[in-house]
Each structure stands twice: as C-alpha cells, then as structure tokens.
Amino acid sequence: MTGIEIQVDGTSVAVPEGASLLAAVRTAGIDLPALCSDDRLSPAGSCRTCLVRAGGRIVAACVTPAASGVHVETATDEIRQLRREAVQVIASALPPRALADGNPSELAEVCRSSGIGPDTAQGAGGRGGDDSHPYVHLDRDLCIACGRCVRMCAEVQGTFALTLVGRGADTVVTPGTGGAWAESDCVACGGCVDTCPTGALTEPGPARGLTSAHRPAATRTTCGYCGVGCALDVVTSDGEVTAVLPARDGPVNQGHACVKGRFAHGYLTSSERLARPLLRRDGRLEPAGWDEALGHVA
Template identity: 40%
Template sequence: MSDRQAGAGQATLVIDGAEVAFEPGESLFEVSARVGKRLPSLCYDERLEAFGACRLCVVEVEGIRNPVASCTTLAADGMVVTTSSAEVEAWRKTLVEMVASENREVEVDPLRGHASQELSRLVARYDAVPGRFAGEPSGKSREDDGNPFLLRDYDLCISCYRCVRVCAEQQGDHAIGIANRGFETRITTEFDGELRDSACVFCGQCVQTCPTGALADRKAMRGVDVPGEIEKTRTICPYCGVGCSVDLMTKGDKLVGVQPAMDGPANKGALCVKGQFAFDFVQHEDRLAHPMVRNDDGELVRASWDEALDRAAKGFRGVVERHGRHAVYGVASGRAPHEAAYLMQKWIRTGFGTNFIDNCSRA
C-alpha cells in the first residue's frame, strides 16, 4: 500500500506529528509501517491475526491512560499517536532484555529459519544486555523428538505462539498447542508427544515464523559448518503445480536449504513438506553428470557430448530414412521449464514436420 496524502473526507490520524490517512480496519502497527516506521515486535506475522503478546509495539495514544499494543489497536479518526517517546523506547529495551533473559542464547545461525534473527536483531537495535534480569530459562528442548526435519529447541522459545497460530490460521492443521501457563508455558502437541504422532504434516511453517530459531530447519542446519556466506535465490518449488515461490539458500556451490517466499503470489510464505525439505536430490550422488550411450555389449557407458549427440542424431536420422518422418515421437517434460517444452515441440515440428509431440500429463 502506498503512502497517501490525507484527502478531504477521509479518516486521518496523527502519528508522530504527521497527519496520515488510513483505511478502515488498519491497525496502528500497519499504519506506522506504511509511513516507514516499522515498530518492533516479536509476536507479529502479517499473515496472522494480530495477537498482542510481546507488547514491544506499544504506542501512546492521547486520551488513553495506558499505552496500547499498536498491532491490536485499530486506527480511528482523529487519534494522536506517539510511537517512540523516550519512555516507550526505554520500556522496549527492558522488554527485550526480559525476553533475552529467558533463553539459553540469543545469537543463532540464520539457517535455523526465515525469521530466526528477529530477537537477535532487536537485542542489537536496543543495545540490550541479554544477561540482565537473569533467572530460570523458560523453555525445555525436546531432544527426544527424532524427526528429521523440525528441531524443537524450546530452550530458545519465548512463547510468542507464532508457531501455534501459523499452524492453526495459515496451515489449518492445529497440530500444536499451548500447555500450562505463565512461565511454565510450553509449546506442545496433543498429549505432549512427538510430532510424528500428532496432526503435524511437517510443512515447516512454524519453523519459518519462529523469531528465535527455537523451531529450526534440521536439514538446513546440516549446512551450518559449510564455509561461506548464505546467499538466497528466488525460484519456484519443483513439485506440484501450485507454484510456490521459494528462496534457495546456498553457500558457495552447495544448496543448503529452502525458505518460503513470504510474498510468493501462490503461497504467501506457505510450503509443504516436499517443497520445504525435499531439495537435496539436486546434489545427490546419483545425479547424471555425463552423457551415456549404449555400447555394443548393451551397457550404458560414459560418452562425450559430441559422441552422445552424434549418436542420438544419427539414430533419429536413420529411423527417418528407414520409416519416414512419422516414425519419430517426442515427449516433453512437465517438470522442466518452458524453454525445454517449447524447444521439444519445435524440435519435432521443425525437424519432422509432424505434431507427434506430447507431454507426461497423462501419467
């Protein structure tokens, strides 16, 4: 949404001295972000219902005694809002230090998940001292859960419930819940068991929304010790036809993981177990690395490109000579990109003048 000038008749509010127009239903958090002031938060995920748990985004509103959580407060005509007074900033720093105090560590590897750096970034932003307010840690890691994909490192959990909410609201599976209360709160499954025995489908959305890396991508974490910086490349998932946008994470030449694109038009940050975790076939040792031709003993053996292409071309030429151009058939892939399918049909049509072309959609 673009910034708009306040037009006549449209509802406006004043935010840090500037008059801003807003749409009905917009929260103060959204209005603030729209005018370039993204307020700090740990429980906010724009895809989810505002929750109001972390209280980092509180702002002061004239005429209201206590500060309000900007994420759960709707903009109203004539509101006068102060987002970052010195007092509020001091509260935020204390809150960040309180949150940091409940965890084993704050700095975690970014391979853990898409949002895993949120807490450490806030600690840096507020120059907060994680050791202040030292006390008992709040979470308890579930090292016993042996599933290969989701690390449940709850020692790092800050009870923002984004995982619970993303599972309910985004994924619609309600596989995880909230056990106990207060500081004893734990993220749990039905009967506190392992994820495999729950309604979890391992879509990984909880991992990607976790702001501390408490839920982490076990497969990507295998790449923690791979040297190099993480680079991200936007592409599309290779599996079904929904066309989810993903970011490939690479270190050097190594594909180390996948993260969903929060702005992917088809998926808006969602993925399934395959798109999230089944990426490593690409660099599997079984990959064909060289052309192969069948030798006189009937075995496929390694060949150079020239040999293989010549052999392939010769075979087609021979068949046309013996049986005519209608003896050649082409099957394009539903998995390769357009350029492959387009050239396959062009190859058949240009080479043989037929429409003897199909793809694998019938299987």
C-alpha cells in the same frame, strides 16, 4: 477499500479501514518490535513489545484498530522505555545463548537495536527439546510462548498440529498429540520454523536459524514440484544448496511452502541422480551424448 487517515509522530498516513495501529506505524516507515506478530497471522497482543500512545492511552499497536483522526506517538522517552522493558522481561527468562553474538533471531536483533546486551538473558534453561523430526528441531529453552508457530500451523497451513501447554513462565509449544514431534500430525511445511522469533524452532543442518525474513543472499526460483508456482529462494554456500526458503514476497505462496518445496532438495546430491543421457542397448542403459540421445528420441 475505504481508507482512513491518522497521525503517526506528526506524519499523516493513510491505511485501509480495519488496519491496526501497527500497520499504520510501519506505513509511516517506523519499525516497532512485535515479537508475537506476523503479518500473515491474526494478532495476539501477548508480548506488549509494540506499545504506543494513541488517543492519550498506551496500547498494544498490533491489536488496536486504526481510527480516523487518531494521533499516535511512538518515539517519546516514556514509550521507548516501556517497549524496552517489555523486551527485557522476555529476554531475561531465556538462557544466554538466546542473545549470543551472531544469533540471527528476531528477538536477538530487537535486543541489539534496543541496546539490550547478552547479559540480560539469565535463564537457567533445562526444559529440554525435541530432535525426533527430520526437518524441525525444538529447543524449549528458547520458547517465549508467543504462539506464532501455533497460529501459523492453524491459520496458514491448516494442520492444527501444535499447541501451547503449561502455565505462566512454564508455557511452551508442543505437538498437539502430546508425543514426539515426528509422531504428530505435522506435515513438515516449515511454517513454524519460518515464523519463530527466537530460534526455539529451527531447521537442522546448515540452514539452522534461517527464516524467510532473515536470510543471506539467495537465488530466486519457482518450485517445480506442482503447478501452483510457489516462489522460492535458494541459499547456497561454496556452490552447494544449504536451504530452500519460501519467498515472503511470492505472489502465490506469500512466504509459505510445502514439505517438497522447502525440504526435498536432497536429490541434488543423490548418487542415483542422472547426470547425463542414457540409451538402452541390448536391454542395458548405457551413457550417451546429447546429440545421439535427442536423435534417438526424434
């Protein structure tokens, strides 16, 4: 693929033709907030938190193609302030818990790194949620209508189960069928949870707030449900599995998984799970040692 060269804050970087300015900036080692952006999805340019100056104009880096010879500025006081104000506007409409200490969401981390305090979030809330689904919890008060979950469902999973409804500040994500989430076309892949930048979509239980991009220490493994070979990260606590998350750097799945790989680990603690070999004697299954069982099979 043909490459192009541009200048980012005085540093020359090479990116593939067709890459965005956001990709070029990150290639230069600079981390810009981009709350509506996910590398796995088509760009939207709706949040304006990735503003840069390029070729003398202020543009959203995620939707602006890189062009050979362009000079990009990301660190001037003016640009920093514009990005900070864009994040502040988004955060101000959310309830205080959106930026509470310990909140692991992408938005909360961006606010902390930008010096935006929890008192910025002054939204009243009250938009309700949806707890009908066993694997996905929706908190509409934390939704910023970035559309990442909708694009994940459509572009990566191909299910088209989600949509945005409402106008202006009242725009929120909802199942496309209009009813309860559990009654929608959702296939429970968890991709919407994984890409949500605010915690509006979470996995209930101990894994709440964890995504493939923000997680504690985990053990890398390969899903055993089918032959695709998806890479998974198993998160544990006190010797118990609390979450199974698709690996963002998995060569096959690239941060995605199906309902079985991500959520179907309850068998680990099932009372019906076999913990030792059984041999059938006189029509009944009875516990046996490994040597006896293997000898019997042989």
